[in-house]
Amino acid sequence: PLGMCESALEFARIARENDYHNFVFSMKASNPKVMIEAYRLLVARLDAEGEDWNYPIHLGVTEAGDGEDGRIKSAIGIGSLLADGIGDTIRVSLTEDAIHEVPVAQAMARPFNELVPAPAETGSEQLVASYDPFSYERRASLPLTIMGHELGGEKTVRVFTTQERWNALAHKIAGMGDFKPEIIFEKSGVVEIDPRDEAAVSGLNGRTEPTLVTVKDGLELEVIHAFRELAFRVDPRHAILLKDTLLPPAGDTDFLEALLPAARNIGSLLCDGIGDAVLVRGETAPGQSLRLAYNILQAAGTRIFKTDYVACPSCGRTLFNLQHTTQKIRAATGHLKGVRIAVMGCIVNGPGEMADADFGYVGGAPNKINLYVGKTAVKFNIPEAEAVERLIDLIREHGKWVDAPEPATAEV
Ligand code: SF4
Known part of the structure; x- marks a missing residue:
């Protein structure tokens, strides 16, 4: 978060030196904890810089994925900051048709747009946060x-x-x-x-x-x-x-x-x-x-009981059918507890956005896939038709594969 913040401020200074002020800040990350800390840090730094640094803030959780998980990750990151009074515009990025993002974003923003600000209380006790808003540490309760x-x-x-x-x-x-x-x-x-x-x-x-x-x-x-x-x-x-x-x-x-x-x-x-x-x-x-x-x-990264996915929302650069492939990868790997897999549409921005994924499935050329271990590309130009199988081989080679258990019969 500190690096993200410094980098944003550096670019802002260049813009200001050229008397350009028509910009917003955005500090997106795929990990809600990192994203929340980065935005809070930025706002604290902007406050410290002075009143004329009150630029608007755009909120988003990148590569949030799809379905329930994508919506939950977005709500944690964006919703937490809106609840803190931070944020002027939002984008929900889902690995789904873009049209599905809008109702989620509207529902997320609605309570804050309808909120009537409470009058500032005077003379009441000022609460000091029991936690550090800029860095994570679990509250030390006794077991x-x-x-x-x-x-x-x-x-x-x-x-x-x-x-x-x-x-x-x-x-x-x-x-x-x-x-x-x-x-x-x-x-x-x-x-x-x-x-x-x-x-x-x-x-x-x-x-x-x-x-x-x-x-x-x-x-x-x-x-x-x-x-x-x-x-x-x-x-x-x-x-x-x-x-x-x-x-x-x-x-x-x-x-x-x-x-x-x-x-x-x-x-x-x-x-x-x-x-x-x-x-x-x-x-x-x-x-x-x-x-x-x-x-x-x-x-929230609190209790990992299944595979974690980072998937980009897709754009004009996407080199394969991202939604279909993400679902295929989920179906094959959804039982690998604690393994983090990134599915990214292109090598232009994909590798840089994979955060701390263990394995990456990234579009290298039209219908050709590059596979990553961490941030290192290890297999290149695999035909898309066999790439999910090669990903499974790679997970196996690195000792993170287990066979899927028998499916549970109960519906949840
Ligand atoms: S990773 Fe590539 S394909 Fe995916 S949204 Fe970013 S630029 Fe587009």
Whole structure:
């Protein structure tokens, strides 16, 4: 992030020396954590440069991929910054027909366009962030065990569900593979408080044993800020359960309308190191809400349980059918936990945008593919028809291949 920021400022200085001011800043990255830190750093630097450095900011997560994962990654990166008050224009980049990007971007921006800014409070206590906004470090809670699952400290971030949803899924939990619920909210002993309630906070901070704590439902507080306040006020030894909403819906919800705020609220907090467990209730379908919870953890880089894909959105330079190929690669490699694969349309910008992918599948010439290990090209001009097989060979050669398990029978 620091390098991205310095480089942007260097170009801005050249433009300003030539009295050119008609530009916007953009600090896109494919990793939401990196992207959030880079934009925050940039805004801090622009503030420090002076009032006449208030250029507009364009937000985007590059190579976010497709489907649910692409939307979640975009919502974490773009949504977190919009919630921080940063950003004037946005672009959602999906490896899908460009027309699908627009409704996602509109839904993402809508709550912020409709927001009425609160009047500045005077005389109230200034909260200092409990985290470093410019570099990631997980909040140092103490570990505890709930329903046989360890959480807190450096332990795995756990996935909660409600008793009602657990009951609805009970007959198929054994077959849910990587999307199983782990802890029942009502049986967890979690303490729910209003983070502004001083008596409740000091009661909790008086406890010596580590306790799981969350923000209570029904408060008229914006979710991200409510949990930031909780993390600020509650002693760090107490682990935090993150919720996607404080006002869970009673009836059915539109999946995109549930996905975007869930990814933004939970993802933003996880990227700031806050959160030891998560509960998604904005999506009312029990299985789908669990899949969403796990996918948010994966996109935030918090709990890697499947293959991670970086795929460019395609453009005039793309040298093969990117959507079709990405789906083919997903189908062949989707069981490789923790392996990061980049699918990029051209060698002009592709290799530079692959971030920290383990393997790259990049268009080298029309219908010819180059394969990469990290940032190094190792196979050249492979005919497209056999390139996915050669990619699998390469993954095998580097000891990252395992055979796919038998497909789970339960639907999620
Ligand atoms: S084809 Fe190349 S230039 Fe176009 S979006 Fe993909 S990586 Fe970027």
